[in-house]
Amino acid sequence: MQLWTPPTISEILSAAASRGRHTATPSLWEGLAAAWPLQEGEGGTAFDIAGGLDLAHTNAPTHALWSAGRALGFNGTTQKATGSAAGLPTGDSPRSLNWWQKLSTIAGTRYLIGYGEAGNFKAFEADCNAGKLWLDFYYNAAGTTSSVLMVDVWEHVAVTFDGVTMRFYVNGQLVQSTTTNNVYGTEVALAGNMNTGTSAGSAIGCRATSGGNYASGQFALAQLHNRGLDAAEVRRLADSPACWLKNKRTIVPVVITWLSPSTAVGRGADSLRIYNADPAEVASLELIGTLPGVRPLAVAGHCGPGAGRLKSDGSRLAWKAPGSTAWGPWVAAESDGALLLEDGQSRSKWLRVHVHAAYLVDSYQEWVVRLTDRFNNGVGHLDVSAGRAQTGGSNTRTLTLANDGTAGIFNLVGWLDADVDYLEISDDGSTWVAPTSEASGLALADIAPGDAITLHVRCTIPASSSSDGDVLNQLEFAFDAL
Secondary structure (H helix, E strand, O other): OOOOOOOOOOHHHEEEEOOOOEEEOOOOOOEEEEEEOOOOOOOEOOOOOOOOOEEEOOOOOOOEOOOEEEEEEOOOOEEEEOOOOOOOOOEEEEEEEEEEEOOOOOOOOEEEEEEEEEOOOOEEEEEEOOEEEEOOOOOOOEOOOOOOOEEEEEEEEEEEEEOEEEEEEOOEEEEEEOOEEEEEEEEEOOOOOOOOOOOOOEEEOOOOOOOOOOOEEEEEEEEEEEOOOOHHHHHHHHOOOOHHHHHHEEEEEEOOOOOOOOOOEOOOOOOOOEEEEOOOOOOOOOOOOOOOOOOEEEEEEOOOOOOEEEEEOOEEEEOOOOOOOOOOOOOOHHHHHHHHEEEEOOOOEEEEEOOHHHOOOOOOEEEEEOOOOOOOOOOOOOOOOOOOOOOOOOOEEEEEEEEEEOEEEEEEEEOOOOOOOOEEEOOOOOOEEOOOOOOOOOOOOOOOOOOOEEEEEEEEEEOOOOOOOOOEEEEEEEEEEE
């Protein structure tokens, strides 16, 4: 058994000057104008977690799985995701596009991702032209002179422009660069001539400026920066599909209700399923998601099931319950502590969170909060702890943590809610700890897809004490998935 040591904070965050908060350092969050993870797994919207430019699905693109999580698939004929391009880079200012793709065909000209408007040099749209990677400016394009894109293989693609030179990368490798574009037989410098607009909006899976030339295949983890990424940053993105979300380390609260022997709960984007391997009753567990720096604690039971939304502007938080059409009021989040966030339609639909203010990213962002079932935020008076420990007694139960997803779970840490009494956890059943934070948490083994590990939970109630049936019995986990 070992206690987990948190990663060096400089690896994830750099100190910000104002209010003691932090922003990401390797600066993959710097200049991030839009980010579409395409990890929703349901519904008809591709959420932008950086700039709020959500894309609406047309003709039901397919939600799919791949080794790094979820993806969005397009049929090549009618399916697309489109929305506004307001606030994206214009003119000849620097910008970069990067995304993951698995194309079903590279025949013809198929537009992948981009934005802009009609007119010469007014579009900025990546396309596949018979396997060549091109960047289309509307009437003309720049790109590779040979086929570099593949079929039925996941590959990372990036197009960067630093204000002078445009560079094309596939799987982290530079495949083409240029400072000019051929316009009607004349080489024209990109700098000073690119005049990107935004009126036609942005799109994934088709041409943004006309809606045609549909892509066939799956897409995931798409980003648009308002600066030119350097070669090292592109390689880092290509080396790890999840690295651009590393400062979004998953923190999952797990509420204890009751679970019959040999049954299981827990499903969703994080692919962590927990079930009872003990012959007696123990805890039922539910998973919900979060923003970086925000740890959900409890939610009103009648909020779900469904997908709610949580948003931050770096110093405030707001909540919208599943099915609601209105955001709740902003709540200041300038310091660490618990906050109660209310829905905009019904104040009885609330979310209680704990904020780590130093980890809030200094930019507007939203994240889906999934409630997979009715979320029980408390326990009954008889449900005192795992195993229904009696006063003066000690009971131990075994939970199994299984990875049902296609992505590996690593850096897995477990701890207890600070308000829980008499509970301890162990990875071997002999050495017990009661950590109450991620920093002091119990380090657990990595879980490969399809594998499982064991977690032991013990409740010991002193003979002179009585259990409190109103306390929130809650385990918590943090992990990275890749």
